[in-house]
Every structure is written in C-alpha cells, then in structure tokens.
Amino acid sequence: MSTGTTSEISTFKGQDRRLRADRIGLAGLLLSVVAASAPLMVTAGVMPTTYGTMGIVGQPLLYVILGVVLTLFGFGYAEMSRHVHNAGAFYAYIARGLGGTAGAAASVVALVAYSAMQFAIYGIFGYELSGLLATYLHVDVAWWLPALGAVLIVGALGWLKIDLNAKVLGVLLLVECAMVAVFDVAGVASPGKDGFSLHAFNPETLGGAGLGTALCFTIASFVGFEQAAVYAEETTRPQEVVARVTFLAVGFVTLFYAVSSWALSVAAGPSQIVGESRKEGPNLLFALTADRFGNTFTDVMHVFYVTGMFAAMLSFHNVVARYAFAMGREGLLPAAFGRTSKASGAPAHGSLLQSVVSLLAVLLFAITDDKPHGDPTAPVQRLFTWMGNVGALGIIVLMAAASAAVIVFFVRRGAARAQAPRLVASGVAGLALLGILVYAVKDFDVLLGADPGSVLRWVLPGIVAAAVVLGLVYGLVLKSARPERHARIGLGNEAFLLEKAAAAPLSESSRR
Numbered sequence: 001m002s003t004g005t006t007s008e009i010s011t012f013k014g015q016d017r018r019l020r021a022d023r024i025g026l027a028g029l030l031l032s033v034v035a036a037s038a039p040l041m042v043t044a045g046v047m048p049t050t051y052g053t054m055g056i057v058g059q060p061l062l063y064v065i066l067g068v069v070l071t072l073f074g075f076g077y078a079e080m081s082r083h084v085h086n087a088g089a090f091y092a093y094i095a096r097g098l099g100g101t102a103g104a105a106a107s108v109v110a111l112v113a114y115s116a117m118q119f120a121i122y123g124i125f126g127y128e129l130s131g132l133l134a135t136y137l138h139v140d141v142a143w144w145l146p147a148l149g150a151v152l153i154v155g156a157l158g159w160l161k162i163d164l165n166a167k168v169l170g171v172l173l174l175v176e177c178a179m180v181a182v183f184d185v186a187g188v189a190s191p192g193k194d195g196f197s198l199h200a201f202n203p204e205t206l207g208g209a210g211l212g213t214a215l216c217f218t219i220a221s222f223v224g225f226e227q228a229a230v231y232a233e234e235t236t237r238p239q240e241v242v243a244r245v246t247f248l249a250v251g252f253v254t255l256f257y258a259v260s261s262w263a264l265s266v267a268a269g270p271s272q273i274v275g276e277s278r279k280e281g282p283n284l285l286f287a288l289t290a291d292r293f294g295n296t297f298t299d300v301m302h303v304f305y306v307t308g309m310f311a312a313m314l315s316f317h318n319v320v321a322r323y324a325f326a327m328g329r330e331g332l333l334p335a336a337f338g339r340t341s342k343a344s345g346a347p348a349h350g351s352l353l354q355s356v357v358s359l360l361a362v363l364l365f366a367i368t369d370d371k372p373h374g375d376p377t378a379p380v381q382r383l384f385t386w387m388g389n390v391g392a393l394g395i396i397v398l399m400a401a402a403s404a405a406v407i408v409f410f411v412r413r414g415a416a417r418a419q420a421p422r423l424v425a426s427g428v429a430g431l432a433l434l435g436i437l438v439y440a441v442k443d444f445d446v447l448l449g450a451d452p453g454s455v456l457r458w459v460l461p462g463i464v465a466a467a468v469v470l471g472l473v474y475g476l477v478l479k480s481a482r483p484e485r486h487a488r489i490g491l492g493n494e495a496f497l498l499e500k501a502a503a504a505p506l507s508e509s510s511r512r
Contacts, residue, residue, distance in 0.1 A: 024231060024234050024235050024236070025235070025236050025241065026236075026241050026244060026245060027170075028170070029228055029231055029235055029241060029242075029245045030228075030245045030248055030249060031170035031173055031174075032170075032227070032231070032315055032318070033224050033225055033226075033227045033228050033245060033249050033315070034173060034224060034225075034249050034252060034253065035170070035172065035173045035224070035308075035311040035312060035314075035315045036223060036224030036227055036312055036315035036316055036319070037221060037222065037223060037224040037225070037253055037312070038121070038176075038308045038309055038311065038312035039173070039176055039177050039180055039256060039257075039260075039308065040176035040177075040179065040180055040301070040304060040305050040308040041121070041124070041305065041308050041309050041312060042221045042257060042260075043180050043183075043257075043260045043261075043264070043285055044282050044284070044285040044286065044305055045124055045282045045384070046217055046218075046220065046221050046388075047059060047257075047260070047261050047264055047277075047285075048264075048277040048280065048281055048282060048284040048285070049217065049277070049281075049282075049385065050062075050214050050217045050218065050261075051264070051265075051273050051274055051277035052274060052277030052278040052281065053210065053213075053278075053385075053446070053447065054210025054211070054213055054214040054217070054446060054447070055210055055274050056205070056206065056210060056211060056214040057199070057200055057205040057265065057270055057273060057274060058200055058201070058202065058203070058204075058205030058206040059200065059214065059218070059261045059265070060200045060201055060258045060259075060261045060262040060265065061200065061201050061202075061203065061205065061206060061258075062206070062214060062215065062218045063218060063221070063254055063257045063258040063261060064201075064254065064258050066215070066218055066219060066222065066254075067222075067250065067251075067253070067254025067255075067258070069429055069432045069433065069436075070219075070222055070225065070250050070254075070399075070429070071247070071250050071251075071254075072425040072426070072428050072429040072432075073399055073402075073403060073425075073426065073429035073430075073433070074225075074246050074247055074250055075421070075422045075425040075426065076402075076403060076406035076407070076422045076423065076425060076426030076429070077093070077226065077229070077246060077399075077402060077403075077406065077426075078242065078243035078246045078247065079243070079406070079410075079419065079422050080093050080096075080229075080402075080405075080406050080409065081228070081229045081232060081238070081239075081242040081243055081246070082239045082242075082243060083409075084096055084232075084490070084492075085232040085233055085238050085492070086229075086232065086233070086326060086490065086491075086492035087230055087231075087232070087233055087322040087323065087325055087326040087347075087492070088107065088110075088230075088322075088323060088326030088327065088330070088490065088492065089110075089226070089227070089229035089230045089232070089323075090106055090110050090226070090229075090398045090399075090401075090402055091103050091104075091106035091107035091109075091110055091323070091326075091327075091398075091489075091490065092326065092490040092491075092492060093229075093402050093405050093406070093409070093490075094106040094398075094401050094402055094405045094490075095405075095489045095490025096405065096409055096490045097402075097404070097405025097406060097407070097408040097409035097412075098401065098404065098405045098408060100475060100478070100479065100486045100487065100488075100489035100490065101472060101475030101476055101478075101479060101486070102401065102405075102472075102475070103475070103489040103490045104332060104471050104472070104474050104475030104478060104486075104489055105467075105468050105470075105471030105472045105474075105475055106398060106401060106402075106471065107323065107326075107327050107332050107471060107489075108467045108468075108470055108471035108474065109394050109397055109398055109464065109467045109468055109471060110323050110394070110398060111320065111323055111324070111327075111467075112390075112391075112394055112463065112464065112467040113390070113391045113392075113393075113394025113395045113397075113398065113464070113467075114316055114319055114320045114323065114391065114394075114395075115320055115354065115357060115358070115361075115391075116387040116388070116390045116391035116394065116463075117220070117223060117316055117387070117388060117391035117392075117395075118313055118316040118317060118320065118354075118358060119358065119361045119362070119383060119387045120383060120384045120385075120386075120387035120388035120391060121309050121312050121313050121316070121384070121388075122147045122150060122151065122313065122358065122361070122362050122383070123143070123147065123362075123365065123379035123380060123382070123383025123384040123387070124282070124309060124379060124380055124383075124384040125146065125147060125150055125306065125309040125310065125313065126143035126144055126145070126146045126147030126148075126150070126362075126379050127143040127379035127380050127384075128282075128302075128305060128306055128309070129143075129146040129306050130142065130143045130145070130146055132302060132303070132306065133146075136299075142366070142369075143366075143369075143379040144362055144363070144365070144366035144369070144379070147362045147366075147379070148359065148362055148363075150310065150313060151355060151358045151359050151362060152355070154310075154313050154314050154317045154355070154358075155317070155351060155352070155354070155355030155358075157314055157317075158314075158317050158318065158321055158346065158348070158351030158352075158354070158355065159341060159346055159348050159351055172304070172307045172308060172310070172311040173308070173311060175304055175307075176304045176305070176307070176308040176311075177256070179300075179301050179304055180256075180260055182293075183260075183263065183267075183285065183288070183289050183292075183301075184259055184260055184263040185263075186267075186289075186292045186293065187263035187264065187266055187267030187288065187292070188262075188263050188266050188267075190267070190292055191266045191267060191269070192266065192267055192268050192269030192272060193269045193271075193272065194266075194269035194270050194271055194272070196266060197265075197266060197269075197270050198262075199265075199270040200261070200262050200265045200266075200270060201262070205270075210443055210446040210447070211439065211443065212436075212439035212440040212441070212442050212443030212444075212446075213389065213440055213443045213444060213446050213447040215436045215439060215440055216389050216392045216393060216396070216436070216440035216447075217388070217389065217392065217447075219392050219395070219396060219436065220388050220389065220391065220392035220395075221253070221257055222250070222253050222254075223391070223392065223395055224249065224253075224312075224315065225246060225249035225250045225253060226246070226395070226399070227315070227319050228241075228242045228245040228246050228249065229242050229246070230319050230322050230323070231322070233492070264284070264285065264288070267288045267292075268284070268288060281380075282380065285301075286298050286301065286302060289301060317351065317354055317355075317358075318351075320350070320354045321346075321347045321350035321351040321353075321354055322347055322350065323350070324337045324347065324349070324350030324353050324354065325337060325338055325339075325340065325347030325349070325350040326338075326492065328349065328350065329492065330485070330488045330489055330490070330491065330492070331478075331482070331485035331488060331489075332474075332478075332489065336349050337349045337350050337353060361387075362383075365379070365382065365383045385447065386448075386460055389440075389444075389447055389460070390460050390461070390463050390464060392440075393437065393440060393441070393461055393464045394464045394467065396433050396436060396437045396440070397437065397464060397468065399429075399430075399433050400430050400433040400434050400437065403426040403427065403429050403430030403433065404426075404430055406422070406423065406426045407423045407426055407427060410422075410423060411423070440461075441461045444457045444458075444460065444461055445457040448460075475489075
C-alpha cells in the first residue's frame with residue numbers, strides 16, 4: 001500500500017479506519033457548513049415562528065447579540081481546531097479538555113442534538129413538498145411520503161464523496177441566498193404601513209414572555225458554523241481552513257439573518273409583524289414577496305425553499321455520519337461504524353445508521369398524525385418546532401461545555417498566558433450560553449403553547465438531560481471496565497499512533 005499519495009491512507013489500523021485527507025478546501029467547506037443553516041428555510045420558517053409564537057419584535061437585535069456571543073465562542077473553538085483534528089469535533093474537544101467521561105457524554109448529546117435538527121427539517125420538508133405537489137400537480141400525498149423519500153435520497157448521497165456533496169450544497173445555497181437578498185432589498189425599498197423603521201433594533205423590543213425560546217430558536221438558525229471542525233480530517237491545511245471557515249460562517253450568518261429578519265419586519269410593519277406572522281406562519285415571506293414581485297418569482301422561491309431544506313438535511317446527515325464514524329473508531333460505538341467506504345472514503349456505516357434512525361423518527365410522527373393532509377400540526381408544529389428546539393438545546397449544552405474545555409485544555413498545557421484573550425472570550429461565551437440555556441428551558445411552555453404546569457414542557461428538554469446522564473454513565477462504565485478504550489476517547493487517529501508505539505517494543509522483544 002502506497003504511503004506517498006493523498007489518494008490512499010496509510011495508518012496503523014489500515015485505510016478503512018481514517019477519513020481521506022485533502023478532499024475539501026476553504027470554499028467547499030464554507031458552503032457545506034453554511035448550507036446547514038438553510039438561509040431560505042430560516043427566513044421563511046424560523047423567523048415568522050419567532051415573531052408569531054414568541055411575540056419578539058426585536059428578532060434582528062437578537063441575531064446581532066447572539067452573533068457577538070458566538071464570535072466570542074469561536075475564538076477558543078477555532079484555536080482548539082488547530083490542535084485537535086477529529087471528526088468528533090465537539091466531543092473530541094470536550095474529551096481533550098474535561099476528560100474521557102465528559103467526552104463520552106458529549107458524544108451522546110451530539111448524536112441526539114444533530115439528529116433532532118435533521119428530523120425537524122424532514123418534517124417541514126415533507127409538509128412543504130406535499131403542498132407544492134397539491135398546488136401544481138394536483139397530487140394529494142401525506143407529508144410523510146416526501147419526508148421518507150428524502151430520507152432515502154439523503155442516505156444514498158451519504159455514501160458519495162464529500163466533494164460531490166459540497167458541490168450540490170453550494171449551488172443550492174448560492175441560489176437561495178440570492179433570492180432572499182432580492183426580497184430584503186425590495187422589503188426595505190417598499191416598506192409596509194409603518195414605513196421605513198429601525199424599531200426592531202430597539203432593546204425595548206426584546207421584552208416578552210417568549211424571550212428564552214426566541215433565543216433558542218435564534219441559536220438554531222446559527223447551527224452549522226461549528227461543523228467546520230467535523231471535516232478537519234478531510235480538509236486541506238486544517239490548522240488554517242477550519243478556523244477561517246468558522247469565523248466566516250458566523251459573520252455571514254449574523255449579517256444575513258439580522259438584515260433578513262429586519263427586512264421582514266419593515267415589509268410587514270413593526271406594529272404588524274407579530275400579527276401577520278401568527279396569521280401567515282411559514283407563508284409570510286411568500287405573501288410579502290408575491291405583493292412585490294408577483295406569483296412567478298414567488299413560485300420559484302417556493303421551489304428553492306424546498307431545495308434549501310434538502311441541502312440542510314444533507315449537511316446534517318454528513319455531520320452525524322462523521323460523529324458516528326469517530327465514535328466507532330474510538331470504541332464508543334461498535335467498530336463497524338469506525339470504518340469508511342473503500343470506494344469513496346465516506347463514513348458509510350455511520351451514514352446508514354443515521355438513515356435508519358431518521359426513517360424511524362419520521363414513521364413515528366407519521367403514525368401519531370391523525371390528519372396528514374394539509375394539517376401542519378405533526379410535521380411543522382411538532383416535528384419541526386419541537387425537534388428543532390431540542391436540537392438547539394443540545395448544541396447550546398455542547399458549546400458551553402466546549403468553552404470550559406478550551407480553557408482547561410490550554411491551562412493544563414501551560415499556555416494560559418499565551419492564550420489569555422481567547423480563554424477570556426471562551427469564558428464569557430460559556431457563561432452567556434449557560435444563561436441562554438436556563439432561560440430557554442424556563443420559557444419552553446411558550447414554544448409549546450402549553451400551560452406552565454404541562455409535563456411536556458419538561459419532557460422535551462429532558463431528552464437532552466437524559467442524553468447527558470446516559471453519556472456520563474456510559475463514560476464511567478468504560479473507565480471502570482475498559483480503561484484502554486476510555487483513554488482513547490477524543491484521540492482519533494492519534495490513538496492508533498500510541499497503539500503502534502506501544503506495540504513496537506513487544507515486536508522487538510519477540511524478535512529477540
């Protein structure tokens with residue numbers, strides 16, 4: 001086996017135990033991670049929900065505030081990416097800073113959180129595509145049929161090369177961003193009844209009972225920027241590319257969403273935006289667009305609304321598959337998940353696992369939906385909104401833990417003074433994220449539209465808490481029963497080098 005080419009991988013454990021390097025550059029990685037945030041889906045789906053359900057007029061200001069928090073988080077996170085290259089990203093960083101048991105807990109939370117985010121998109125994708133089929137082809141299908149079809153197609157693409165997937169994601173992303181930008185210009189140039197206004201940036205607009213869940217929903221819009229580290233093993237110059245992409249993604253998402261949510265409020269009118277969002281729901285953007293550009297442009301936007309969701313599903317699928325691969329490689333999942341496809345080098349077994357779990361999730365919500373034709377209760381209000389916020393809660397937990405891990409990692413290595421500004425930024429971001437987490441859980445009843453005493457308001461956040469507890473118990477069991485496996489958590493391919501070094505003296509003694 002050749003060791004001198006990048007097309008092959010020579011490791012102590014063999015080619016099928018490592019992702020192939022130098023397969024994606026800065027542009028491809030940036031497109032992949034930003035696609036996960038699905039700009040058109042957020043503008044049409046998340047923003048009206050935040051305006052309508054939570055009643056927060058100051059949503060544009062929330063994007064600015066959270067953009068600052070996540071930029072502070074990015075200083076430590078990006079620096080960590082220069083020292084640790086592991087497809088397990090969050091859990092690898094947490095393991096290297098806080099220990100293998102914490103890393104095991106983070107790995108379970110990551111699987112649950114990113115899977116929940118993908119399940120959420122399957123719901124709104126199925127609902128929207130079934131609506132398009134009914135409108136344009138007069139074909140009446142239940143929402144879960146397109147959702148199941150998407151699970152199968154995304155699963156098939158998960159077996160393909162990452163560079164091909166990046167091209168698919170990139171084309172879809174560029175078109176949908178352009179369409180949202182066109183609306184932004186038109187919305188501001190042709191404002192609603194209140195005229196041109198910057199009222200949405202007034203801090204007083206952040207008042208309201210739903211601020212906690214609005215923060216959670218807004219953070220969900222950012223999810224994707226942190227995924228650059230997941231591809232570190234597959235990028236060219238990971239020490240530079242991952243950090244650059246992280247900051248570029250945060251900056252782009254902050255600016256894009258702050259402007260777009262503001263344009264929505266101006267187009268509808270700050271005094272009307274909450275009421276219009278409650279009335280129109282995910283159709284608000286399209287109603288405002290039709291008033292300014294007519295039905296043809298709006299119909300095209302509907303199509304790219306769906307393709308943007310597909311791009312996000314594909315992006316999340318790739319991330320979960322790589323987390324599963326990293327966990328299989330380090331013994332947190334069966335070893336089969338830690339092997340890649342011989343043909344493409346993709347984490348095929350992890351991809352298959354995610355496809356099966358997604359299939360079961362969609363079927364579960366389909367079975368419990370007694371009105372599949374035209375009723376958004378199951379696919380949008382439950383699958384999309386519930387699972388999206390569960391996923392966001394999990395990722396907030398991971399980011400807060402990663403902030404602490406960054407500080408511990410560099411302090412233990414005697415680099416506290418050299419890294420002081422980054423460590424301070426990580427500390428501030430971690431505290432802010434913990435505050436957001438507490439506030440979001442406290443206000444979860446607003447999201448559900450349930451009574452404050454409802455059991456459901458604790459059951460959904462409890463999914464993330466259960467993942468944390470399960471992961472901690474699993475980590476402690478491994479530490480006691482399989483200490484050698486516990487010691488490998490977060491090391492990735494470095495564990496193979498340590499095993500090889502340990503095996504070398506044994507080989508020499510046997511030759512004697």
